[in-house]
Amino acid sequence: MTTTTATHRGFWYRHPGLRLGGLLTAPMAWLVVVYLGSLAALFLTAFYQVDDFTGQVVRSFSLKNFQTLFTTSAYYQSVFRTISIALLVTILCLVIAVPLSFFMARVAPRSWRPVMVALVLTPLWASYLVKVYAWRSMLQPESGVIAWFLKPLGLDGPGYGYIGIVITLTYLWLPYMILPVYAGLTRLPDSMLDASADLGAHSGRTFRSIVIPMIFPSVVAGSIFTFSLSLGDYITAQIVGGKVTMLGNVVQQTYVTNLPFAAAVATLPVVIILLYLLAVRKTGALENV
Amino acid sequence: MRAQRLLKVATVSASAILLVAACGGSSGSSSSGSASTGSAAASAGTDAAPAAPGGAAYAGPVGAGEGQVNILAWPGYVENGSTDPKVDWVTQFEKDSGCKVNLKTFGTSDEAVKLMQGGGWDVVSASGDATLRLIYGDLVQPVNTDLVPSYADIFPDLKMQKFNSVNGVAYGIPHGRGANLIMWNTDKVTTPLDSWAVTFDPNSPYKGAVTAYDSPIFIADAAVYLMATQPELGIKDPYALDKTQFDAAMALLTQQKDLISEYWSDYTKATQAFESGSTAVGTSWQVIENLAEADGGHVAAAKAKEGATGWSDTWMIAKDTPNINCAYKWVDYIASPSVNAQVAEWFGEAPSNAKACDLTSDKNFCTTYHAGDTEYWKDVYYWNTPTTACLDGRTDVQCIPYSEWGTAWSALRS
Numbered sequence: 001m002t003t004t005t006a007t008h009r010g011f012w013y014r015h016p017g018l019r020l021g022g023l024l025t026a027p028m029a030w031l032v033v034v035y036l037g038s039l040a041a042l043f044l045t046a047f048y049q050v051d052d053f054t055g056q057v058v059r060s061f062s063l064k065n066f067q068t069l070f071t072t073s074a075y076y077q078s079v080f081r082t083i084s085i086a087l088l089v090t091i092l093c094l095v096i097a098v099p100l101s102f103f104m105a106r107v108a109p110r111s112w113r114p115v116m117v118a119l120v121l122t123p124l125w126a127s128y129l130v131k132v133y134a135w136r137s138m139l140q141p142e143s144g145v146i147a148w149f150l151k152p153l154g155l156d157g158p159g160y161g162y163i164g165i166v167i168t169l170t171y172l173w174l175p176y177m178i179l180p181v182y183a184g185l186t187r188l189p190d191s192m193l194d195a196s197a198d199l200g201a202h203s204g205r206t207f208r209s210i211v212i213p214m215i216f217p218s219v220v221a222g223s224i225f226t227f228s229l230s231l232g233d234y235i236t237a238q239i240v241g242g243k244v245t246m247l248g249n250v251v252q253q254t255y256v257t258n259l260p261f262a263a264a265v266a267t268l269p270v271v272i273i274l275l276y277l278l279a280v281r282k283t284g285a286l287e288n289v
Numbered sequence: 290m291r292a293q294r295l296l297k298v299a300t301v302s303a304s305a306i307l308l309v310a311a312c313g314g315s316s317g318s319s320s321s322g323s324a325s326t327g328s329a330a331a332s333a334g335t336d337a338a339p340a341a342p343g344g345a346a347y348a349g350p351v352g353a354g355e356g357q358v359n360i361l362a363w364p365g366y367v368e369n370g371s372t373d374p375k376v377d378w379v380t381q382f383e384k385d386s387g388c389k390v391n392l393k394t395f396g397t398s399d400e401a402v403k404l405m406q407g408g409g410w411d412v413v414s415a416s417g418d419a420t421l422r423l424i425y426g427d428l429v430q431p432v433n434t435d436l437v438p439s440y441a442d443i444f445p446d447l448k449m450q451k452f453n454s455v456n457g458v459a460y461g462i463p464h465g466r467g468a469n470l471i472m473w474n475t476d477k478v479t480t481p482l483d484s485w486a487v488t489f490d491p492n493s494p495y496k497g498a499v500t501a502y503d504s505p506i507f508i509a510d511a512a513v514y515l516m517a518t519q520p521e522l523g524i525k526d527p528y529a530l531d532k533t534q535f536d537a538a539m540a541l542l543t544q545q546k547d548l549i550s551e552y553w554s555d556y557t558k559a560t561q562a563f564e565s566g567s568t569a570v571g572t573s574w575q576v577i578e579n580l581a582e583a584d585g586g587h588v589a590a591a592k593a594k595e596g597a598t599g600w601s602d603t604w605m606i607a608k609d610t611p612n613i614n615c616a617y618k619w620v621d622y623i624a625s626p627s628v629n630a631q632v633a634e635w636f637g638e639a640p641s642n643a644k645a646c647d648l649t650s651d652k653n654f655c656t657t658y659h660a661g662d663t664e665y666w667k668d669v670y671y672w673n674t675p676t677t678a679c680l681d682g683r684t685d686v687q688c689i690p691y692s693e694w695g696t697a698w699s700a701l702r703s
Binding site: 257 | 399400402403406426503505546549550551552555558561565566567691692694695696698699700701702703
C-alpha cells in the first residue's frame with residue numbers, strides 16, 4: 001500500500017516539467033486562445049473590407065479602414081475626447097479617493113474600518129445600468145435633482161453631455177480607486193510617519209515625502225482601472241451623454257454596417273492602454289505590484 | 290532569470306501556435322463562406338437579377354411543434370403581459386401550439402441584422418432596410434405562403450413588394466406598416482406641428498431640445514425633408530441618393546446637430562425624454578406616443594406634411610431553423626386577423642390583415658391608421674436598403690450604398 005503511494009508521488013516528483021505543464025495548461029490555454037486569440041482576430045479583421053450590400057465581411061487585405069480613421073476629423077476628435085474623459089475621470093477619482101482612503105486607513109478608529117470599506121463597496125452591489133439610469137434622472141435638465149440644487153444659486157445643471165459623462169463615470173469607478181489606495185495606506189508603517197515627525201517634518205512634508213511615494217504604486221494600480229474602464233465605456237455616453245459620443249459608441253454604431261471598420265476603431269483603445277502601461281512602467285510603479 | 294526565460298519561451302511558442310491556429314481558422318471559414326462571396330457577386334452585377342438565395346421553401350405540411358420558437362422582434366410586437374397585463378397574445382399562442390416563445394427585442398434594423406448573423410433565432414420581424422440584407426446574406430429562407438392560411442387576407446399592396454420578395458419568391462409574411470411621426474411635448478410646444486421644419490431649421494425655437502433617431506437610416510428622413518424643400522436636388526426616392534443628394538442630406542444633418550439634445554435608438558429612453566420634456570420635439574413612433582401618454586405625459590404626434598419615412602415589416606424565417614413548424618405556426622398566428630388587430634392597436638400601426646379591421650376594439654382604428662388607404666401611403670417611404678445600383682431606377686449615376694450611410698452617420702455622431 002505505502003509503496004504505491006510512494007511511486008505515485010514519485011512520478012510527479014521525477015517529472016517536474018509535466019507537473020508544471022499540468023498546472024499551467026488550462027490557464028495558459030485560456031489566456032492564449034480565448035484572450036489573446038480574440039485580440040489577434042480583432043487586429044486581423046481591422047484590415048478586411050465589407051460587402052456594400054449585405055454588410056458581410058469580405059476577406060481582402062487593405063489599410064482603408066485606418067486611412068478613414070486618421071483622415072476624418074470627427075474620428076480623431078472622438079479619440080481625443082475619449083482620452084480627455086478618461087483622464088478627467090481618473091484625476092477626479094484620485095482627488096476624491098486619496099483623502100477618503102487616508103481618513104479610512106489612518107484617522108478613523110480601527111473598528112470603523114470594515115464598515116467604511118463595506119460602505120465604499122455598496123454601490124458595486126447595484127447593477128451598472130440602474131446606477132447610470134439613476135444619474136440620468138438626476139442630471140435631467142430643469143427638473144433633475146442636480147438642476148434643482150443649483151437653481152437657487154442661479155446656475156443651470158450640467159444636463160446631458162460631456163460633464164454628465166465625467167460625473168457618472170467618476171461615480172461608477174470610484175471604488176476601484178479607493179480600494180487599492182486604501183490597501184496601500186494600511187500597509188504604510190507607523191514607524192515611518194513617527195520617524196518623519198521626530199526629524200521635525202510637519203504633516204505636509206511627511207505627506208509629500210513619505211505618504212505619496214509609498215502609495216504611488218497603489219494610485220497607479222487604481223488609475224489603470226479608472227482609465228481603462230472609462231476608455232472602453234459606451235453605455236454611459238449613450239444614456240447621459242446627450243449627443244456626445246466616445247470611441248466605444250463609434251464601435252457600437254459601425255459594427256453592424258462595417259465590422260472591419262469597427263475593429264479598426266476598437267484597436268485604438270488597446271493601443272492607448274498599452275501606451276499608458278508603458279508610461280506607467282517608466283515610473284517604476286509596476287515593479288512591486 | 291531562468292524563470293523569466295522560461296516564460297519568454299512559453300509566450301513565443303504560444304503565439305506561434307496561435308498564429309498557426311488563426312491562419313488555419315481563417316482559411317477554413319473563408320472556404321465555407323461561399324455564401325458571402327456569392328452575395329458579393331450578386332451586388333456587383335448591378336442590373337442582373339441574382340438568383341433567389343436561401344434555398345427552397347419548406348414543403349410542409351406544418352406538423353407538431355418542436356416545443357419552442359426563438360423570436361427577434363421590434364419592441365411591442367410580441368407581448369406576453371409583462372409590459373401591461375392586458376396586452377398579451379403570446380400566452381394564447383403558447384397554449385395552442387405548445388411552442389414556448391423566447392423573445393429578444395431590438396432597437397434598430399442594424400441590430401436585428403447583427404443578431405440574425407449571430408444565429409440562434411427562428412423568426413424575425415424585419416423592416417424593409419433589413420429584409421434584403423437578410424435575404425442576400427443567406428440568413429432567411431423563402432416562405433411557402435400556402436402553409437400560412439392568414440396570408441390570403443393580407444392587403445394586396447403589401448404582398449410581393451421589392452423588400453419582401455425576390456424574383457417572385459416570397460420571403461415573409463407582411464406584419465403592418467406605419468409612418469415615422471413628428472412628436473412633441475405639449476407643455477413645451479403649444480401649437481400643434483405638421484412639419485419637420487422645426488427639427489431642421491437652424492433658427493428653430495426648440496434648439497437644444499430636438500431629438501432624432503440614432504441610425505444611419507435617419508439620413509433618409511433628411512432626404513424626405515429635402516424632397517419638399519429643395520426640389521432642385523431631384524430626389525425621387527430617399528433611399529436612392531447619389532453623391533450630390535447624399536452630401537446635401539448630410540449637410541442638413543450636420544446643421545441639425547446643433548439643435549439636438551440627444552439621439553435615441555432605445556425607445557424607452559425616448560419615451561422618458563418626451564415625457565420629462567428634456568426633449569421637446571423630434572422624430573418618434575406611435576408606440577412611444579402611446580406609452581408616454583399612458584404614463585401621463587403631455588405629448589402629441591402627427592404625420593408631417595413633407596411626407597415621412599416609415600416601415601413595412603415582414604415576419605421572416607431563419608434559414609437553418611431547427612424549429613420550422615413552430616416558426617410557421619408563429620408567422621401564421623401573428624398575421625391572423627384577431628392577433629394582427631391586437632398588435633396593430635398596441636403598437637399603433639396599420640394592420641396588414643384586411644380582416645383585422647373588423648376586430649379592433651376601436652372601430653375606427655383602420656380609418657385612423659389608414660390601413661387600406663392607398664393614397665395615404667403615397668408619401669410614406671418605407672425603410673429600404675440603399676445599394677450602389679440606385680433603387681429609383683437611375684442608371685447614369687451610382688448611389689451611395691448602405692455601408693457608406695453607416696460610416697457617414699458614425700462620423701456625424703462622433
